[in-house]
Amino acid sequence: MADTQHMDEAAEEERMMLDAIEKWLEQKVKPVAMQLEHDDEYPTDLVEDMKELGLFGALIDPEYGGLGLSASTYARIVTRIAEEWMSLTGIFNSHLMMAQIVQRFGTDKQKEHWLPKFATGEIRGGLALTEPNAGTDLQALTTKATLQGDKYIVEGAKTWISNAIEGSCVALLVKTDPSAEPRYKGMSILITQTKDSDGKDLPGVKNGNKLEKLGYKGIDSGELIYDGYECDAELCLVGGEEGKGFFMATGGLEIGRINIAARSVGIARRALRESVAYSQTRHTMGKPICEHQAIQLKLGEMGAKTRAAELLVEDAARAYDTGQRIDMEAGMAKYFASETAVEVATEAMRIHGGYGYSKEYPIERLYRDAPLMCIGEGTNEMQRIIIAKQLVKRNPV
């Protein structure tokens, strides 16, 4: 009985949140998304709305001021926002990956210090793993943190970091013991604040270039350069113990992968919706193109794959909510949904003919945004390897 009541309350909360998001998308996002995208402009006003909606605290426990949403509800929200403008989802997801690392692995003192400010969006940021010479092979990274007294001194550079310029804090994967073997045993995560409350660089850290991209416009992807940066060890070394960073980072990526999969579903759904509508209004040879079998074959495949991707995301999010490691479920959802997004966006472009290539329609944006889903939070090559390893591990003979 108590369980049923809890489920009813959760369903009601989810409905209210989705209604609020729906209104915001309709009233605030739709009118400006196309322009901001083509101007590659950071959506400052929308970020303020996102703070009010609680999105920066979506997965943070209510005890620290967050909404404490389940991964399932979160994934639905991400999909819906990505249908309108995928870039927005990166602004809060990268931030929430940083927050999840503190929430899952931080000390009580670290949670109390960081999470309330993360939940309101007063401090926003992301996850800084990648370096110029270390992407997939994260253990090759060279950014180094050395303990001196009660402080860490950080030296090194990160690249491709979402929110590196507009945000002011990152969960930074570093080597605390560069000579450790195996290499992952020498890795730790530090929460490093990079800017003060006025947005000025803190001593010892600065942004390098803002990186120009094919898609994912509006959100900043940048470099971070650490040169003698100092931070308080007790507040910054997540969990208070060196050598655990690699597992924290890969654990943090699970929710990131569910998010990427949910975004991919958003891209695919929008491309499908636009195609179903367009194919009924565009006529050739005396009939709407949706009556040509060549177009029907495309729509049928797009519809089936988009629905399958949705179901894989739901499955992975439900598994995440049980608190288990879910590399395989998140990997399957991320791999399949992102490949589906690329396929469905490409087919949508073909269905739209020349108009698919026009900047006046959303199709070219979906087409540019989809491939990133195959790269971010672990490439799809790696996802298939992770899935295979898990299949063998879970089914020994």
Ligand SMILES: Cc1cc2nc3c(=O)[nH]c(=O)nc-3n(C[C@H](O)[C@H](O)[C@H](O)COP(=O)(O)OP(=O)(O)OC[C@H]3O[C@@H](n4cnc5c(N)ncnc54)[C@H](O)[C@@H]3O)c2cc1C
């Ligand atoms: C827009 C954008 C935003 C990003 N945001 C962030 C961010 O916020 N934080 C962050 O830390 N990083 C971020 N990244 C970086 C991203 O995570 C990396 O680009 C990605 O992990 C791949 O690393 P790489 O580019 O170094 O490619 P590489 O690792 O050099 O890989 C190149 C190719 O080789 C394949 N490959 C590599 N190793 C293997 C292997 N063992 N077996 C089979 N195939 C292999 C890869 O799959 C890929 O096809 C972002 C990237 C982009 C483009």
